[in-house]
Amino acid sequence: MRSPLPASRLATLLLVSVTAVWGSTFFLIRDLVAHVPSADFLAVRFAIAAVVMAMVFRRQTLALTRREVVVGVGLGVLYGLAQLLQTIGLEHTNASVSGFVTGTYVVLTPVLGAVLLRDRVPFTTWLAVGLATTGLAVLSLRGLSIGIGEALTLVAAGLYALHIIGLGRYSTAASANGLATVQAFVITAVTAVAAIPGGITLPSTGGQWASLLYMALMAGAVALWAQTWAQSHLPATRAAIVMTMEPVFAAFFAVLFGGESLTARMVVGGALVLTAMYVVELLGRRSGASAEQDRPAELLHHEV
Secondary structure, eight states, rough: OOOOOOOHHHHHHHHHHHHHHHHTTHHHHHHHTTTSSSHHHHHEEEEEEHHHHHSHHHHHHHHHOOHHHHHHHHHHHHHHHHHHHHHHHHHHHHHHHHHHHTTTTTHHHHHHHHHHHHHOOOHHHHHHHHHHHHHHHHHSSSSOOOOOHHHHHHHHHHHHHHHHHHHHHOTTTHHHHHHHHHHHHHHHHHHHHHHHGGOOOOOSSSHHHHHHHHHHHIIIIIHHHHHHHTTSOOOHHHHHHHHHHHHHHHHHHHHSEEEEEEEOHHHHHHHHHHHHHHHHHHHHHHHHHOOHHHHHHHHTTTTT
């Protein structure tokens, strides 16, 4: 009888699946925000996700300790602000540049982890970070000028990095469902603060609602739960490197459904990101203690 997949391997596969879902939303978001303001779209999207998650994970959410609720609120604020800044930044910059700047969280995650938490990052992980960043640049950049859009997106990348670090530090397998639900409600509140003053604009066609529901349920509820659970089994930097697969999938879906042509840049950039993920996965298999480097000992006994 075959032995079950190790939790860390399953977590990696789940994160890759999440990045595929995120990657599939780029051309949907681009079309939707042409009709629905960014803050309105985000508020409605996460409100739907939060309600669904509350129904599915009601018991797990009520079982959270006060400390876990506080952690969930903090993580939700970080993620909500990052979503707002990234989406607003996308209105002022090229989508490919936005994808690269957002992806700089792969560099910011180990840097902030080392500065704020004094995490020790092995050389092979820095190698993977370098490969992933180079891959993102090849995949995305056609020249880079710093304007308001790029600046907002860079701040969003920093907030995403802090969110990844926080999940890696505080999420556990036991609290993941409830923690993800709390985050969804807080993200809704943060984005609603930006949306409500001007009145909330809703999608006007069936196609727009279908896109919004897909992003609310799959790229919202399912993805938020999956990332929270996966990061209870993975170090923050390793998770960040895996999540750089998002622009690779974005390019794939743009070619498949968006009418774009496959280019050498897509192939080379995607190959570099895949190589980075392979390097960090080899590191994770060979270093059984890697998770302990990014997570405090008192959390490890919660994992199953």
